[in-house]
Amino acid sequence: MMQIWGLHGIGEIVTGDDLATIIGDAAEHADPGLAGGDIVVVTSKIVSKAEGRFVTADDREDAITAETVRVVASRTNPNTGSTTRIVENRLGIVQAAAGVDASNTPEGTVLLLPEDPDASARRIAAALRERFGCDVGVLVSDTLGRAWRDGQIDQAIGSAGVTVFEDLRGSTDAQGRPLVVTLPCVADELCSAAELVKGKATGIPVAVVRGRGDLVGSLDLPGARTIPRTGPSDMFRKGYDEAYADGYEAGYSEGYEAGFEASS
């Protein structure tokens, strides 16, 4: 039986707040409390706030540009004139707007993602383990859109002490044939599950997942930085229009030469 609950009593977070203590206090006053094998899922927004990841932004678009390592795809809505940019950000995550957050931040500012969400998760996990004397895992979650499916889901951008992928590679099914699905991303699934008790409107920023203690282990386990897949092996490293433009440019150039030769 897996249980998931939101932690109440976590108020507005400001720069310099000791998140590990605040979360620990909330957990101590909660029923049930924290126990070994629990996984604490922390919304990246409060991690960013505590770490002071605000930037002055007269223009949210400027902030997105600054956080963009590479534009994957962009589209301008002809009716509204607004542009959606799917980009690869400094964390290697491909998401809309580079993860820059303009909701629930003071006027004239936007909020960047934590600089190193795995490290943030680790600090919180280490402090909670020390305080409660038991092994808990910590995930930092963010809300992401996805290709080919509408809407958004919560996924893991930081992890400490949690198995990120269940590695079933080499496993076989009941008939002894190799399993096709080999790498369930349990960190992402845990963050999705946690979102169901948080809620964008009610604003509960931390949830606890109990029941998969088998996924909790050493703080040295690989982090969520192992999840993004980008680079030359990424079949979707650019959007259709952008890739088409690359091909068109190369084709035009080679076609021009060939045509020129053919007619001379």
Added chain:
Amino acid sequence: MMQIWGLHGIGEIVTGDDLATIIGDAAEHADPGLAGGDIVVVTSKIVSKAEGRFVTADDREDAITAETVRVVASRTNPNTGSTTRIVENRLGIVQAAAGVDASNTPEGTVLLLPEDPDASARRIAAALRERFGCDVGVLVSDTLGRAWRDGQIDQAIGSAGVTVFEDLRGSTDAQGRPLVVTLPCVADELCSAAELVKGKATGIPVAVVRGRGDLVGSLDLPGARTIPRTGPSDMFRKGYDEAYADGYEAGYSEGYEAGFEASS
């Protein structure tokens, strides 16, 4: 407090099995039982088996080709020679191998996805509601890979009586500014959560999620068919190599003409 548990006692499923009754029997013998507001998440594999969605397949690749409406991207591993095909299947879902399943099926056969997972969900939901006299929702889940992130997660391909998207469009944050994340796909998040108590190896094909009864409603609610986003508005309707090739072809043709003209 959200609770999620696997339903035990569901054995091997064969063609013609009455899934609604089998699930109902398992639920009746389980503790806790089923109650109004519960969401039953059924792995698509057993839905396909009960519906006899086997095809003879000397070659799994032939079956994939038959289920493919449109190739989105494909890549051949130069070392192993094996080809990965990401395609749009009959359900409009973009996934590897068109959803064709070669695990845990009799030798010489592969398993296709249910023909209409929303309808399958509806049949099961209607039967469970009748039997238990309370409103439950039903989701049919499948395991999908995704762009830009390694590994796989469970998502919804069928839905009955469950709110698929929480619609926050037009909502504002605490400062009165419009929310940016407007469409949490709770159906996908519920399926991800359910996977955590199922397990590819242990093979528990049905889970129950309790605690989001607010998401359970009329069997006429929109189904999971509303989730896939494909077509001309899909920024990633083809992989990089495929889109590049489209552009190259067009560019070469136009460049050739221009070069020919320039030299004549």
